[in-house]
Structures are given as structure tokens and as C-alpha cells.
Amino acid sequence: MKSVVLFLALFSSVSAFAQVEQELDSFGGNEALYLKAQALNPEVQNEVVQNRFINRTNRVEASLEGSSVFGGDAYNRTNNIGFNAHYHINPHWSIGAKYNYGINKLTPEGTAMVREAAQEAERNPENPSILFPQVIYPKSELLGLINWYPIVGKLSFGSWGVAHFDTYFTAGYGTMELGSNSPMASSNAGVATLGAGLGFWLGSNLTTRVEYRAEQYSAQYYDRTEDMLTGVASLQVGWIL
Known part of the structure; x- marks a missing residue:
């Protein structure tokens, strides 16, 4: 018994x-x-396996992007609007493309230099002592990308719910169209990029990415070739199809 x-x-x-x-x-x-x-059963060590919130195998992600560029020509500041498309091979790897269109404006220093050059040209049009500064700026770029997602996690927003996220690294290469205020109105340059970011999955389809990339390209001035190394901070909002 x-x-x-x-x-x-x-x-x-x-x-x-x-x-x-x-x-x-x-x-x-x-x-x-x-x-x-x-x-x-205290003798058994229990572990929790963290599955990913959204199945991203053989799926396409499309997103809009807004970004700011740090560095580059000293007299110019650039903000971008763009579009991204990624094909997720599996939860850890994706390939994609990025297009950005640049919105450029002179810095306060650049504006002052142009104003002084214009005033000097009025005073002494034959032989001005102050010349207009040459400014080279990115007009657009098109990049091919490969992304790696090594770590998954989640964040609690209280009563709003839980957002799942992936950290990821991105690398790519493409072409950049450069504009100028000189007679050489535009030119093309190869551009390489390397960066990292966080991808937030806010539901079964809605995605948000916060990303920072470094970009390297060459700009041709009158008397020199300048190697540009810029930083690009972006916010992307998209949809997984």
C-alpha cells in the first residue's frame, strides 16, 4: 500500500x-x-530558450528612412530621406538595398563665406581677394547591403506592451552622386559603409530600426582629392510582407 x-x-x-x-x-x-x-525539481537546471517574435525566414521587409549625416564638407550639412528593402534569408541573415536622397544646406560658416565672397565680388569684380568656397555635397546614394542579426532580446514598455528586438551589423557598397557649386556640377564616387543598429519588432508586421553607419568616399576638389569619412544616424519604419 x-x-x-x-x-x-x-x-x-x-x-x-x-x-x-x-x-x-x-x-x-x-x-x-x-x-x-x-x-x-531543484536538482534540474531550467533554461528558457528565447525564440524570435516574428518569423523572418524568406520574408521581405520594406521601410522608409530619415537620417542625418555628420562630417563631410565643412561648409555643408546633409539630411536624407530614403527607402530600404531587405530579403530575410533566415532570422540571422538578410540582404538588401538602400536608396537615400540628400537634402543639403550651407552651415553658418559656409553662409558667411559666401556672403563675404559676394560682397568682395561687388567691390572688386576684376580681382577679388575673397573667392567663393567650393562645396561638394552628397545628392543621392544607392547601396547593396548584407545584415547579420546575432542577438535577440525584448523591452517592456509597461501597459503599452513588449517590443522584441534584434541587434544587427550591416555592411555594404554602392555609388554616391556628388553635387558641387563649382562648374563641375556633379560626379559619381564609390562608397563603402559599415554600421550597427537595433531592429524593433512592434507586432507581426510593423518594424522599426535605429541605425548608425560610417561611410567612406572620395570627393574631387579643384586642387586635391579629399577622402571623406562620415557618420549617418537613421530611423527607419517599415513593414514585413
Whole structure:
């Protein structure tokens, strides 16, 4: 009789432990359920496997982008609007393309230099002592990209819910159209980029990315070739098809 009671108690404990383990979700779980499972069998180390919130195998992600450029020509500042398309091979790798259109304006220093040059040209049109500064700026760029997503996590926004995210690294190469205020109105240059970011998955389709990239390209001035190294900080909002 004692053997039967002991068997029933052991069977009940194992069944309860298995049920609690099934109730644990795969992305953090309920802490109370986790503690119950641990208490039922303290000798077993329980681990939670963090599955990704959105299945990103063989799916296409399209997004709009706004970005700011840091560095480049000292007399110019650039902001971009753009479009991104990514094909997700699996949750860890994707390939894609990025197009940005540059919105440029002179810095306060550049504006002052142009004003002084214009005033000097009025005073001494034959032989001005102050020349207009040459400004070279990015008009547009088209890049091919490869992205790697090594780490997944989640953030709680209280009553608003939980946002799942991936950290990722990106690398790419493409072409940039450069504009100028000189007679050489525009030219093309090869551009390489390397960066990192966070991709937030806010639902089954809505995506948001916060990204920072370094870009390298060459700009041809009158008397020299300047190697430009700029930083690009961007916010992207998109949709997974």
C-alpha cells in the first residue's frame, strides 16, 4: 500500500512538473511558473530558450528612412530621406538595398563665406581677394547591403506592451552622386559603409530600426582629392510582407 501511495505521489509530482514546463512560454516565461517548476525539481537546471517574435525566414521587409549625416564638407550639412528593402534569408541573415536622397544646406560658416565672397565680388569684380568656397555635397546614394542579426532580446514598455528586438551589423557598397557649386556640377564616387543598429519588432508586421553607419568616399576638389569619412544616424519604419 505504501508503495502504491509513493508511486502515485511521485507520478503526480512528475505530471505537475511537466505541465508547468509546458506552460512556460519560450520568451522569458512567467516568473511564478518558473519558480514552481524549479521548486518541484531543484536538482534540474531550467533554461528558457528565447525564440524570435516574428518569423523572418524568406520574408521581405520594406521601410522608409530619415537620417542625418555628420562630417563631410565643412561648409555643408546633409539630411536624407530614403527607402530600404531587405530579403530575410533566415532570422540571422538578410540582404538588401538602400536608396537615400540628400537634402543639403550651407552651415553658418559656409553662409558667411559666401556672403563675404559676394560682397568682395561687388567691390572688386576684376580681382577679388575673397573667392567663393567650393562645396561638394552628397545628392543621392544607392547601396547593396548584407545584415547579420546575432542577438535577440525584448523591452517592456509597461501597459503599452513588449517590443522584441534584434541587434544587427550591416555592411555594404554602392555609388554616391556628388553635387558641387563649382562648374563641375556633379560626379559619381564609390562608397563603402559599415554600421550597427537595433531592429524593433512592434507586432507581426510593423518594424522599426535605429541605425548608425560610417561611410567612406572620395570627393574631387579643384586642387586635391579629399577622402571623406562620415557618420549617418537613421530611423527607419517599415513593414514585413
